Amino acid sequence: MTLRFYDSATASVRDFVPLTEGRASVYYCGATVQGEPHIGHVRSALAFDQLTRWLQAKGLEVTVVRNVTDIDDKILVKAVENNEPWWALAYRFEQAFEDAYDALGILKPTYEPRATGHIPEMHALISLLIERGHAYPALDDSGDVYFDVRSWKQYGSLTRQNIDDMQAAPDADPRGKKDARDFALWKGSKPGEPETASWASPWGAGRPGWHLECSAMVTKYLGTEFDIHGGGLDLRFPHHENEMAQSQAAGHGFANFWMHNGMVTFEGEKMSKSIGNTINPREMLQIARPLVVRYYLGQAHYRSVLDYRPGSLTEAAAAVERIETFVKAAVSQAHSNGKVSVTGNLPDTFTAAMDDDLNIPAALAVLHETVRAGNTALAKKDIEAAGVALEAVVSMTDALGINPLDEQWARGGDATAELAALDVLVKAQLEARAQARTEKNWAESDKIRDVLAAAGIDIADSANGSTWSLRR
Incomplete structure (x- = not known):
């Protein structure tokens, strides 16, 4: 098995060899649940879903951890703006993220820990950093605890920056810091903050810093050294830089690979609510089927x-x-029983593309070339060749999570399948209504119309019979 991934820490493509034979461990940063998911969140989750599926296709048992940041300064601010308990707001938006992930067929992680459920692990990590001389309680008795960036000579190595060129960390009052770039591991409670957003600690009541949360959770579930840490490119600094520094300063090997997905733009410009050039997953799903949205978000490298x-x-x-x-035509002609193998039939060119740092565009080119070859075989009535192409197409789409035969799309996302089933039920009602009208049983006819109308179905009567439509 030869897999090569781009490692952000070394800025190079390296051979991927799992730390444990036959297994792979992946951690990627999930949502800070302060609002509705935007398309960048979903693109990131989809990128690591594609990674997971490919590692599994290579025969590895994959453990995936995706965290939920459910306590954070931004969450507290939004909760005040909404006049809502912070934990209720966080849970509401966590569910919105889950709905978006589910709609697009993103696999459930093995573990999805919440920050608020891992306070003891965070205390232990802070204590270890203080003991090793890399953290200190705030100098102003605020109850804050900071990571001492100058105590760790490798600080800045992930993003290849010099400490003196960095801006101050804006996460706390700099008056309690030795250096303005020191970042908060623990934040002492401040006047006006809700008591429910505070936990007892050796340094006083407070809550964890954002960067610390991820380090504590990933080591809880994957150990002090694991294969891959991922997230959006915007997280490289300061979040991932700080994660790596505090974890390695604690003596952990931490991530063997750092992988970051690119951003989503709108007609070449950064998406911004202030200029109105944004689109979110919910809006996309109103325009196109979930399978189409998944294909679009996953088609680029x-x-x-x-x-x-x-x-x-x-x-x-x-x-x-x-x-x-x-697929529909080939299943009908080449596989009349509808059973198609999805194992052991991946074209070598597809495998080579995916092994080369998940080169999805090249893999999709192989997929579409196989579709064209399959259509040619069908036109020539070469059933054997069409069957071979079909099994290759199904295998490739299955590896990418876009297999049109997958029940995911028929169950929750394929509008065509849903409408076909609904059409059978409604037409039965229309036939019963037509019979009632023939018998001049107007009460029964009106009752059927009213039941359908209550379900959001409009009836149009004409000389040729009745038709129906879903009310928008």
Whole structure:
């Protein structure tokens, strides 16, 4: 097995060899649940979902941890703005993230820890850092505890920066710090903050710093050394830089690889609510089916910028339809029983592309070339060749999480399948209504119409019979 990934820490593509034979461990930063998920959040989760699926396709048993930051300064501020308990706001938005992940077929992580459930582990890590001379209680008796960046000579190595060129850490009052760049491991309670957002600690009541949370949670579930740490490119500094520093300063080997996915832009510009050029997962799912949205968000190389523009989802829908049309025709002709193997039939060119730092664009090119070859075989009535192409297409789409035969899309996302089932039920009601009208049983006819109307279904009567539509 030869896998190569780009490692952000060394700025190079390296061979991936799991620390434990036959197993791989992956941690990627989940949401700070202060608001609705934006498309960047979902793109990041999808990138690491593709990574997980490919590691599994290579025969590895994969343990995935995706955290939830459910206590943070931003969450407390938003809760005050909404006049809502901070924990209620955090849980509400956590569910919104889960809904978006589920709609797009993103695999559930093995563990999904919340920061508020791991305070003792955070205390232990802070104590270890103080003991080793890399952290100190605030000099102003505020109850804060800081990481001493100058005590760790490797600080800045992940992003290849010099400490003196860095800006001050804006996470706490600098008057309690030895150096303005020192960052908070623990934040003492401040006047006006809710008591429920505070935990007892050896340094006084307070709450954990953002960077510390991830280090404590990942080591709880994956140990002090694991294979891959990932997240969005925007997290490299200061979040991942600080994670790496505090964990290694505590004596942990921490992540063997650092992988970061690129950002999402809108017609070449950074998305911003202030200028109105944003689109969120919910809006995308109103435009296109979940399978199409997943295809669009996952079609670029994970490290590249993904640019959204009007028409992007239409183009993705056309690509998905080409795949679906071939699969449907090939299943009908080459596999009349509808059973298609999804194992052991990946083209070498597809495997080579995926092994090369998850080169999704190259892998998709192989997929679409196979679809074209399959269509040619169908046109020539070469059933054997069409069957081979079908099994390759199904295997490739399964590895990418876009298999049109997967029940995920028929169950929760495939509008065509849902409407077909609904059509059968409604037409039965229309036939019963037509019979009642023939018998001049107007009360029964009106009752059926009212039941359908209450379900959001409109009826249109004409000389040719009755038709129905979903009310928008």
